[in-house]
Amino acid sequence: MANDRVDFDLRRGEVHALLGENGAGKSTLMSVLYGLYRPDEGELRLGGEPVTIDSPRRAIELGIGMVHQHFMLVPVMTVAENIVLATEPRKGLLLDMDAAGRRVRELSDRFGLRVDPDARVADISVSQQQRVEILRALDRGADVLILDEPTAVLTAQEAAELFRILRTLTAEGKSIVFISHKLGEVLQIADRVSVLRRGRKVETVAAEGATEESLARMMVGRDVLFRVAKEASEPGPPLLEVHGLEVVDDRGLPAVRGVDLQVRVGEIVGIAGVDDNGQGELVETLTGLRRPQTGTITVDGRDVTGADVRGKLDAGIGHIAEDRHRRGLVLDFSLAENLCLRDYRHAPIARHGLISPRRMNERAAPLLDEYDVRGGSCDSLALSLSGGNQQKVVIAREISEDPKVLVAAQPTRGLDVGAIEFVHRRLIEQRDAGRGVLLVSLELEEIRSLSDRVLVIYDGRIVAELAPEASEEEFGVAMLGGRREAA
Amino acid sequence: MSEGEPQGTLTVASRLAGYLRGGGIVTPLLTALIAFFIGGLVVALTGSNPFTTYKAIFEGSGLNWLFPWISSEDRMLAALNLQQTLILTTPLILTGMAVAYAFRAGLFNIGGQGQYFAGLYIGVWVGSSLAGLPGFLHIALALVLGTLAGAVWGGIAGFLKASTGANEVISTIMLNYVALWVGVWAFGLGGPLHSDSPSERSVPISDPVVDDAKLPVFWGDPELQGLHVGFFIALAALGVFWVLLNRSVAGYEARAVGFNPDAAEYGGINAGRTYTKVMLSCGAFAGLAGAIDVLGWQFAVATNDIQNAGVVGAGFIGIAVALLGRNTTSGVLFSALLFGALINGTSVRNLDPTIFQPELATNLTLIIQGLIVLIVSAPVIVTTLYRLRPRRARAEEERA
Numbered sequence: 001m002a003n004d005r006v007d008f009d010l011r012r013g014e015v016h017a018l019l020g021e022n023g024a025g026k027s028t029l030m031s032v033l034y035g036l037y038r039p040d041e042g043e044l045r046l047g048g049e050p051v052t053i054d055s056p057r058r059a060i061e062l063g064i065g066m067v068h069q070h071f072m073l074v075p076v077m078t079v080a081e082n083i084v085l086a087t088e089p090r091k092g093l094l095l096d097m098d099a100a101g102r103r104v105r106e107l108s109d110r111f112g113l114r115v116d117p118d119a120r121v122a123d124i125s126v127s128q129q130q131r132v133e134i135l136r137a138l139d140r141g142a143d144v145l146i147l148d149e150p151t152a153v154l155t156a157q158e159a160a161e162l163f164r165i166l167r168t169l170t171a172e173g174k175s176i177v178f179i180s181h182k183l184g185e186v187l188q189i190a191d192r193v194s195v196l197r198r199g200r201k202v203e204t205v206a207a208e209g210a211t212e213e214s215l216a217r218m219m220v221g222r223d224v225l226f227r228v229a230k231e232a233s234e235p236g237p238p239l240l241e242v243h244g245l246e247v248v249d250d251r252g253l254p255a256v257r258g259v260d261l262q263v264r265v266g267e268i269v270g271i272a273g274v275d276d277n278g279q280g281e282l283v284e285t286l287t288g289l290r291r292p293q294t295g296t297i298t299v300d301g302r303d304v305t306g307a308d309v310r311g312k313l314d315a316g317i318g319h320i321a322e323d324r325h326r327r328g329l330v331l332d333f334s335l336a337e338n339l340c341l342r343d344y345r346h347a348p349i350a351r352h353g354l355i356s357p358r359r360m361n362e363r364a365a366p367l368l369d370e371y372d373v374r375g376g377s378c379d380s381l382a383l384s385l386s387g388g389n390q391q392k393v394v395i396a397r398e399i400s401e402d403p404k405v406l407v408a409a410q411p412t413r414g415l416d417v418g419a420i421e422f423v424h425r426r427l428i429e430q431r432d433a434g435r436g437v438l439l440v441s442l443e444l445e446e447i448r449s450l451s452d453r454v455l456v457i458y459d460g461r462i463v464a465e466l467a468p469e470a471s472e473e474e475f476g477v478a479m480l481g482g483r484r485e486a487a
Numbered sequence: 488m489s490e491g492e493p494q495g496t497l498t499v500a501s502r503l504a505g506y507l508r509g510g511g512i513v514t515p516l517l518t519a520l521i522a523f524f525i526g527g528l529v530v531a532l533t534g535s536n537p538f539t540t541y542k543a544i545f546e547g548s549g550l551n552w553l554f555p556w557i558s559s560e561d562r563m564l565a566a567l568n569l570q571q572t573l574i575l576t577t578p579l580i581l582t583g584m585a586v587a588y589a590f591r592a593g594l595f596n597i598g599g600q601g602q603y604f605a606g607l608y609i610g611v612w613v614g615s616s617l618a619g620l621p622g623f624l625h626i627a628l629a630l631v632l633g634t635l636a637g638a639v640w641g642g643i644a645g646f647l648k649a650s651t652g653a654n655e656v657i658s659t660i661m662l663n664y665v666a667l668w669v670g671v672w673a674f675g676l677g678g679p680l681h682s683d684s685p686s687e688r689s690v691p692i693s694d695p696v697v698d699d700a701k702l703p704v705f706w707g708d709p710e711l712q713g714l715h716v717g718f719f720i721a722l723a724a725l726g727v728f729w730v731l732l733n734r735s736v737a738g739y740e741a742r743a744v745g746f747n748p749d750a751a752e753y754g755g756i757n758a759g760r761t762y763t764k765v766m767l768s769c770g771a772f773a774g775l776a777g778a779i780d781v782l783g784w785q786f787a788v789a790t791n792d793i794q795n796a797g798v799v800g801a802g803f804i805g806i807a808v809a810l811l812g813r814n815t816t817s818g819v820l821f822s823a824l825l826f827g828a829l830i831n832g833t834s835v836r837n838l839d840p841t842i843f844q845p846e847l848a849t850n851l852t853l854i855i856q857g858l859i860v861l862i863v864s865a866p867v868i869v870t871t872l873y874r875l876r877p878r879r880a881r882a883e884e885e886r887a
Binding site: 289308309310313319321326327328329330331332333337341342344345350353354355356357 | 742
């Protein structure tokens with residue numbers, strides 16, 4: 001049951017946020033409104049009149065437009081062509097592209113959505129593509145816009161720009177359903193918030209007066225700790241030591257330039273930095289997916305500089321990969337198969353080249369239990385799980401390998417608050433169990449709340465070591481490379 | 488959603504797409520039915536009756552032997568026909584696996600025919616020489632060497648992909664041609680493996696397999712080309728395939744690489760080595776098919792047979808077998824049987840010319856085969872048409 005007796009209403013000129021964890025049923029609910037799924041029971045009314053929406057076409061006729069998370073644009077066509085697609089103005093047998101351009105310009109002026117009608121969609125940025133999607137819905141006469149996780153693909157500035165556009169739209173009398181699992185932005189943009197949990201609506205509240213804590217409680221069903229409590233660390237001897245590491249990226253350009261770092265027993269070392277400053281290459285090198293040009297990597301005194309993935313793993317480096325869909329999981333494998341991705345060749349999983357499903361499940365089942373993986377059993381495919389549960393599978397596997405050092409790259413990316421808390425708690429547990437943790441994240445807040453020491457990476461170099469208590473300004477300066485010039 | 492498929496009433500399009508995507512037996516059955524239906528239209532177009540034609544093809548395949556009610560006279564004929572069907576099914580099982588295993592690792596092995604040739608050539612070479620070797624040893628040696636030859640031929644494509652990134656589709660097609668023309672040269676007049684017998688001086692053909700090296704016939708009359716034990720070898724190979732794919736470390740690696748090479752790398756699996764290993768195994772299956780064919784019923788290799796097989800040989804039909812059988816063990820078995828029956832049922836010898844022109848009959852097989860390949864590829868077409876994203880995209884969407 002993806003939606004269980006959900007009531008939802010949308011007023012003219014409001015932004016109504018639909019908030020919920022992964023798999024809470026937000027997208028299903030909106031798919032019903034857009035005619036992609038039909039409800040088993042219940043009723044839809046538009047302007048007080050009962051309506052049946054059996055197809056997206058019908059939804060469009062009724063003035064409901066949807067902007068999907070994955071844009072439905074034709075990349076090789078221009079902005080104007082995409083917007084008028086299927087309703088093209090004609091001049092005889094030919095398309096009247098001038099009229100199309102005019103139509104697009106009028107729309108974009110009226111709602112303050114700046115786009116270049118003649119640009120090819122393939123050449124414009126993601127946020128502009130999103131505007132094209134919104135314009136297309138408006139062009140079709142949409143009064144109700146459904147935005148499915150619109151900020152997931154945007155930077156902070158682009159999101160702010162989107163919010164400005166949404167306010168213009170509501171001022172024009174349009175109504176907006178804003179699907180999200182990010183608390184902060186929901187409070188920022190929405191007039192009212194409906195929270196879904198496991199297919200049921202928990203409550204609809206006014207955004208005014210609500211707090212992140214109160215919304216999180218509704219979403220997860222209990223109090224959520226945004227900062228996981230932890231004891232002060234008592235670091236022991238060094239576990240992971242990196243000296244003078246230089247790595248090139250896929251194009252052969254230097255990506256990591258002479259990094260020295262150390263992770264000791266019982267500490268979490270954070271690597272803070274703006275995206276694409278060598279973090280990816282650093283992590284890949286530490287975990288054996290990429291070879292360094294120069295430098296040394298030792299684990300517990302043992303040199304593993306040139307070791308491949310298996311060598312690094314055997315030396316005790318665990319890896320929570322940044323992208324669980326691309327790296328961390330084989331989505332078409334069962335959970336049990338995924339849980340043995342790192343040691344499928346060894347006893348007890350495999351003997352004499354043959355894998356025993358029984359022994360595979362015997363190991364997987366307790367892990368799924370221990371890590372509270374919901375929504376699937378040993379035989380379920382990984383792709384059937386929500387993001388948070390998929391990440392639990394990855395973490396369960398990496399920790400069960402009993403690593404000395406755990407390299408956690410963006411371990412909470414795309415997760416909702418409940419899952420984030422779970423991951424954070426696990427990382428601190430690992431630290432307290434005497435392992436070393438190297439946490440690489442783009443979320444400064446995450447780095448600061450978890451790390452015992454923070455290294456700031458900029459342009460492939462460690463430019464500063466800061467205490468997690470250092471001010472946001474100090475971090476900001478260092479993350480933009482300021483500290484190096486100052487020093 | 489994340490807790491399983493959405494429960495709301497789905498539209499027709501998404502339901503259809505679900506059937507096509509989903510495993511099970513529905514899709515292959517539908518596929519075959521549609522192909523036969525369109526094939527029937529073609530038959531009707533030629534002025535024949537599709538129902539009597541299909542009945543004749545069915546009886547020609549000998550599958551009516553399974554019906555308990557047919558007369559004993561019919562049963563004798565049906566037995567003969569069924570033996571031929573199973574003889575044709577045997578190599579298709581093996582070449583079907585050669586294609587299916589590659590598919591599971593994300594490779595498209597179009598080179599089943601070349602690998603089959605390698606097994607065929609080595610099989611006839613070993614089988615026609617070393618006279619005096621005890622029969623069992625001789626057969627085992629010819630089968631093993633034929634299998635290895637196929638493995639090497641397949642392995643070349645895998646190794647090229649692993650070492651240089653050469654696309655296996657191109658390299659396997661090219662290796663088909665190499666194998667074909669090497670055979671035409673070797674068994675042609677004056678070639679190194681051309682028959683030494685004076686009576687065959689002007690015929691481009693190999694020496695015949697010696698009697699001791701021929702596979703024993705266990706059903707039917709050896710003089711009338713009864714069913715040889717190669718059929719059981721193919722069934723045993725199916726068992727090996729199942730274990731390899733589902734229970735072995737090598738199969739786990741192959742499937743991991745096929746589903747997601749990046750995640751496989753993260754698991755410590757070397758994709759290049761896996762490609763080579765997989766293509767070696769694929770080639771082994773196809774090579775075994777060639778060796779069995781030559782030791783089981785062909786007994787000699789003529790260059791015009793090679794050139795025919797280079798167009799419509801078992802290696803190519805193996806692609807349709809794997810596609811229809813969805814690359815699974817049981818799927819390969821049943822679709823190999825279907826194609827074996829079809830080929831035998833439409834053969835000129837079996838089809839009554841008053842029911843359907845025999846010259847067109849073999850074309851009918853090809854039409855049905857082509858339709859099946861086309862329709863099996865249709866999920867892609869259907870999903871694209873209805874703008875339904877594949878499940879991976881959906882899963883990603885649900886992540887957020």
